[in-house]
Amino acid sequence: xxxxAYMSKMYAPTxxxxxxxxxxxxxxxxxxxxxxxxxxxxxYSFLPLxxxxxxxxEDIVRDEMDAIGCQEVLLPIVQPAELWRESGRWDDYGPExxxxxxxxxxxxxxxxxxxxxxxxxxxxxxxxxxxxxxxxYQINMKFRDEVRPRFxxxxxxxxxxxxxxxxxxxxxxxxxxxxxxxxxxxxxxxRLGLDYRPVDADSGQIGGDVSREFxxxxxxxxxxxxxxxxxxxxxxxxxxxxxxxxxxxxxxxCGAPLKLVRGIEVSQVFQLGTKYSKVMGLxxxxxxxxxxxxxxxxxxxxxxxSMAAVIEQSHDDDGIIxxxxxxxxxxxxxxxxxxxxxxxxxxxxxxxxxxxxVEIVVDDRDERAGVKFADADLLGFPLQVxxxxxxxxxxxxxxxxxxxxxxxxxxxxxxxxxxKQLLDRL
RNA sequence: CGGGGAGUAGCGCAGUUUGGUAGCGCAUCUGGUUUGGGACCAGAGGGUCGCAGGUUCAAAUCCUGUCUCCCCGACCA
Numbered sequence: 015x016x017x018x019a020y021m022s023k024m025y026a027p028t029x030x031x032x033x034x035x036x037x038x039x040x041x042x043x044x045x046x047x048x049x050x051x052x053x054x055x056x057x058y059s060f061l062p063l064x065x066x067x068x069x070x071x072e073d074i075v076r077d078e079m080d081a082i083g084c085q086e087v088l089l090p091i092v093q094p095a096e097l098w099r100e101s102g103r104w105d106d107y108g109p110e111x112x113x114x115x116x117x118x119x120x121x122x123x124x125x126x127x128x129x130x131x132x133x134x135x136x137x138x139x140x141x142x143x144x145x146x147x148x149x150x151y152q153i154n155m156k157f158r159d160e161v162r163p164r165f166x167x168x169x170x171x172x173x174x175x176x177x178x179x180x181x182x183x184x185x186x187x188x189x190x191x192x193x194x195x196x197x198x199x200x201x202x203x204x205r206l207g208l209d210y211r212p213v214d215a216d217s218g219q220i221g222g223d224v225s226r227e228f229x230x231x232x233x234x235x236x237x238x239x240x241x242x243x244x245x246x247x248x249x250x251x252x253x254x255x256x257x258x259x260x261x262x263x264x265x266x267x268c269g270a271p272l273k274l275v276r277g278i279e280v281s282q283v284f285q286l287g288t289k290y291s292k293v294m295g296l297x298x299x300x301x302x303x304x305x306x307x308x309x310x311x312x313x314x315x316x317x318x319x320s321m322a323a324v325i326e327q328s329h330d331d332d333g334i335i336x337x338x339x340x341x342x343x344x345x346x347x348x349x350x351x352x353x354x355x356x357x358x359x360x361x362x363x364x365x366x367x368x369x370x371x372v373e374i375v376v377d378d379r380d381e382r383a384g385v386k387f388a389d390a391d392l393l394g395f396p397l398q399v400x401x402x403x404x405x406x407x408x409x410x411x412x413x414x415x416x417x418x419x420x421x422x423x424x425x426x427x428x429x430x431x432x433x434k435q436l437l438d439r440l
Numbered sequence: 441c442g443g444g445g446a447g448u449a450g451c452g453c454a455g456u457u458u459g460g461u462a463g464c465g466c467a468u469c470u471g472g473u474u475u476g477g478g479a480c481c482a483g484a485g486g487g488u489c490g491c492a493g494g495u496u497c498a499a500a501u502c503c504u505g506u507c508u509c510c511c512c513g514a515c516c517a
Binding site: 156 | 451452453474477479509510517
């Protein structure tokens with residue numbers, strides 16, 4: 015059951031002053047709005063409002079994964095060294111792989127990605143070509159002991175990620191699913207309200223031959239990319255050392271001048287081929303009873319990083335501007351008057367809206383108007399409904415659209431429907 | 441790992457040069473006045489100055505070591 019939330023009860027410690035540790039907008043605002051708190055370098059706790067956003071992003075990702083036939087699982091974070099020795103990555107991965115021994119001196123690592131675990135798991139179950147293709151995914155914390163964590167959630171060491179792994183009998187089947195994943199990733203970016211570009215990329219540590227990344231455009235992004243309005247895009251890294259960013263380049267597809275920008279890598283799709291199935295001995299029997307190695311793909315979405323990317327792209331001097339799709343609450347009702355009648359009206363309006371499926375938080379705190387307005391802007395709810403004594407006595411309330419700042423005066427009796435309509439238009 | 445910066449009250453900072461026993465703003469608590477854009481007045485609480493050694497009559501301040509955090513670079517599914 016969905017309930018009205020109240021600011022007076024909410025654990026949402028906002029900061030008036032800029033945190034000294036943060037440099038970029040998304041990091042500053044995540045801290046100021048009380049979405050996250052740091053435990054150690056690159057390691058964060060998610061507070062109620064931040065975790066609501068994370069869960070909403072996860073639900074969008076789940077919806078898109080389920081829509082293309084993927085099935086959700088949950089894989090272990092703690093993984094035995096032997097699997098990583100099998101794949102060769104125990105030695106190859108380097109110090110980014112966090113390792114430790116258990117009480118019996120057996121070696122383990124914290125999963126930075128889950129190819130080994132899933133390949134091993136599937137190995138016990140796959141017998142026949144009839145079992146293929148299929149795709150499993152999970153949404154889980156990853157740990158990578160990054161050389162230099164920075165920018166809050168943009169490059170953390172522990173982070174929330176969706177990772178999917180697909181298994182196929184043919185390259186064509188892999189290609190087909192890879193395309194479906196890429197299309198789903200485009201839809202995910204759109205539903206998150208991101209300004210993004212898909213680009214050709216390196217496959218790096220994960221390995222494999224073909225890879226695309228989805229870049230949220232942002233000056234604070236760590237990646238550099240080129241793109242063209244015709245649809246072409248590539249990371250400058252993938253273009254190799256001979257790419258000179260100081261001179262203008264033309265699009266290899268249409269010849270138009272390429273744009274050079276910075277971006278945040280929010281997701282990536284890979285074709286792994288038979289790299290992991292071969293090295294870890296994952297086989298199935300084909301129609302002729304002959305053992306074959308499945309083709310594999312893997313597909314990742316940085317969930318916590320996506321949250322930071324959205325803030326990076328959608329904020330102003332006053333705070334965050336959430337898209338309706340992932341706002342922690344869609345509407346904040348600011349109860350300005352302590353007058354019983356006006357407050358009771360605000361509360362009943364909240365109840366009515368909740369019953370219509372709108373997520374509502376009421377600022378019922380005993381604070382001055384300025385404090386409430388400032389927090390509402392900082393927290394970035396798409397709509398602010400202002401219920402004050404003066405307006406209430408005149409039979410009206412005010413609805414402010416966070417993004418544009420425009421205000422609508424609404425009659426008390428029409429409030430529920432008007433708010434619903436304004437929300438639907440955002 | 442190389443280069444740079446920083447650890448002093450919950451947060452943001454001053455004090456370190458020139459050692460003398462810790463301060464400001466915000467926040468918190470109490471009382472009062474306020475109440476549509478981060479109020480005002482009066483009072484109060486809160487810090488082994490990151491940690492460990494050392495020098496000294498005396499260390500936030502000087503010396504040595506160490507830990508942590510941030511930025512640039514290297515690195516990065």
